[in-house]
Amino acid sequence: MRVLSGLLVAICLANAHPAQAWAPQRLGVSEETLLSHLENGWPIEQAHYSFCIHVDIDREGRVLPGTKLSSRWAGDRPPPPPEPTTQDIWRKDRDRMLELAKGLRFRPVTWQGAPVMAAGRLCFPRSMVRVEDWLPNPPAFPGIKQWDDVEIGMRRARCLGCSIYDVWITGAGTVVFSGHSTALSGKFKTSIPPSKVQELVERFRQARFLAMRDRYDMRFPHQGYTTLWLRIGKLEKTVYSSTYSEELGRPAIFNDLANAIDDTTGTVRWVKGDPGTVPFLVTSGTDLASPAVVALAQEMIRTGNAQVLIGLVDQDLPLDQVVDANGLNFWSDSPIGNLPLGQALLMMSLRDNLPDLFSRMQAKGWVKRTPPPFLQRFRLTNPDIIRALDAAGIEQPYWPPEQVVSSPEKCSIMSWPSASQVSGAEETQLLECTQELLRRGVKLDRPEMDGYRYVDHAALSSLKVARYLLSNGPQPRLPPDDNGYHNLDIGHDATILTLLEAGIDPRGRDGTASALRKAATKKPLPATLEWLDAHGIH
Template sequence: MNLLRLGLLAPLWLLSSAQTAPDPQVIGFPSAVVEAHRLSGSTTVIVPPSRHAGQVELQVMIDAAGKVSDVRADKSAGDFGDPAPAIAAARQWTFRPFEYRGRPVAALATMWVDYRFGPAWADPQAAFPAIDYDTLRIELSRSACFGPCPVYTVSIAGDGTVTYRDDSDEEGAGVVHRIFNRNGTLVSGTHHAKIDRAALDGLIEKFRAARFFGLKKEYQAPITDSPTYALRFSTGAQSMEVVDYVGRMVDMPEAVTALEEEVDRVSGSARWVKGDETTLPALLAEGLDPHSLAAADLALGVHGPGGDAVVLGLLAAGMPLDRMVRGAQAPKAEPLGLSLLATALQDARPKVALALIERGWLTKMPVPQRMALFAQTAGGCDPAVARAMVAAGVDPNARIPATEDFGFLDGGSTALHVARTRYSACRELEDRGPLVRALIALGADPNAADGEGETPIYGIEDPDLLATFLASGARTDVKDQNGNGPAFGSWTDLIALMLLEAGADPRGKEDGKTLPMIAKEKNMPATRAWLEAHGIR
């Protein structure tokens, strides 16, 4: 994130002398911006098991040269015992100097230090067994969680045979998990593959180097709702299983996580779990018919870009798109092409969306549905998809239906509201600037208000994105249904300052509190300085 770009807006802010104030000496910057400026120092502290593992929240002052000048623990954020180790670690941090309007400033930041236990083995000198390839079996199981965690087991035998099984028939917590999250995997059932001896031996050496047979049998963190991972290594009469339940939060060595990932990589489990370029060839070799209902179900089950190769391959193989199906979110049966297009837009998979739009499926979609999808997904979270949808007749100012409950977004929101928030279909998008600029270029109104009267600049936490909106004509002299301007839409000091300097009205109340009261409560020094300079107390 390049805050130097903020200097480009100085002429815009200085148009009204009534809104200017002396240059701020200290500004509270968003945590993401501060982390991007951090040059050195660790955010992890190893503590003895007698202490709590967890995060210590710190208020950190960074001087204009990028050195930490003061650190204080925020006790209200949780008590993890003595904050002194976290404070000592923070004092070692160095940062790239912060600037505002081209001038150096001190930065105030909220940052976190992880307290973790040191890695522990039950017997670090335990011998690694001799390998009997006839009985060798390496296995990884991943369980359900309170979310879309993949549930499967993959094993590798001594002859290189890989066996993958999705555990959709298992009882217990996975039952509830599947009701709301399917099974978290793309391909159901049991499948096989083969790896060569060199790959297998390389994996065995990773287990040996990790001193696997000397690990503790269980590493369990004191939390809930997370997945359980189990690694098993058996050869001859010797067998070892290590259970990992958020083990990195306690005393589990990093090597265990590395082994879990290596078993996945060597076995090629991604072809069944997420989908990749090897998935469809493997399934076709097993007898999958691209024209079958099973192929349609497979295409409908793809979520995330990993499965793009699967869907695109099925399209190229002639999968019939006019087959009537009922997708996961479709209230009634509809053509497969429509269901696939809706899913691709909702999952931000532009390659599949564009392929289906090129085949004419957007124009076959009912107008209200395509308008709502454009708004709900910010044009598929992709400039090229947004342009294709508008070229096909979609209104760039289409809105989410006012009657819909759409999570963090209000009814009446437009694609720009969706594009600017991380709690949306575009949550995986790192840089939202290109999408926002593309939508505005297509005619999306940066001043359109949602059902609460808020325009897209309300609630922005990314200063570069706010700068993009302001440079594109977003007005700051607007009010929501409560009579508050956009300065009340964020408790990040830098964001509020930018909005105030751009003309946002500081008058109003949020939950009975004025902006000066909020700025004091939230420790927003630059905002407080601006308000005091303008006689607003």
């Protein structure tokens, strides 16, 4: 019955597919494709905080008058809150973007050599769209007679309940950091040259800090925020900025000031951990057995920061301390429980295939002290680690060849791809990886745990890869349900249309094309909808 059902589907598709050439009236294209068709190659900045609209372009390359504001901002940010003040600002943004877009001219987009209408998202840098909001009559920036009367400060929070830290800088160069839920939590003191403080004060002056409003607040729930303050003698100024408050007119240079404070004081060594973390701990005389350092080691295991961990091990970090291993990103069917820190570090070296960390843990005797089941749960790819475990009598379980990451580790059937559209160097890498996996005899059509297959994700990720697989590899399928279309955007239109034109069945598990239709309506994928309508597939 299954074979007969498949034959009936193929016959239906063949009958629904007319012999004459079919071409879309309107093709959805990616932002990269749209920019590549700009005449004169006008450089539009690509940034997370760009403002975007959906545009329709006619066959001559002109933006149509009916262009509407995009339903999404760049970076998939949340929709704006319904406040009259912000609505007024966004209405001005829309009008400005429409004015900019209609002044552009594109080379015609083509499908199989013929010009077609195109639809896509076009993003403009914030500096071209947003009018920044400044105080009309700010005070003059004062001269500095005594640097002891100068103080710079900052507080940053990722979100409510997330990491938060404060930095204080005196005119003499003293730096005090206080962090909560940071990689290295607690209060720490260091110093910078007074000349660096003077450079920061000059940046505040050039940024017109005193002309900024005291508060730029979007009032989103659970949002992050940054507060900057400056004191010069009796003059004090504090500016609060919530996440996304640039949409309320917060000057873009505010973030530059905050980043300059981070860079000058080196907060990353406390907030995330970097090459300066361990030297700071050593020079400051911090006890490596302290709870703060143990918490730092756990966070570095969780995030995979081997550089900091190797530095700690080389400084004789106490490894017998017991830590909770359940939150350290060790995949397990059941809770792992508490482990000595040395075992957790050894397991991380296996999880992330880190021979430098592994060799240190082996030299300290942790391979012998760790139960074999803990050393047999990871898919190893580093030959040095594999040989060392074999020599220690730790037999590794057999993994099917198609589940093993290649060496070098750029081509992995376990992690590539995710049906997100790729372009440029990423598209080239995906194509090369797909070709390499096929040469190695890997079964690209083997279903994963979620029922999807590498070949399907790869075909949706790239038009080039889709065409290659249609000619050389196992035939891809379109996703059978809504989840498979989660990562699609308007730029996937040409890829899906190519698969449909090649005879790939658009019907899902329910026997209809409802999942594809829903995605094509939402994203939107205009050519895909046209094809389904033209072929009577619902």
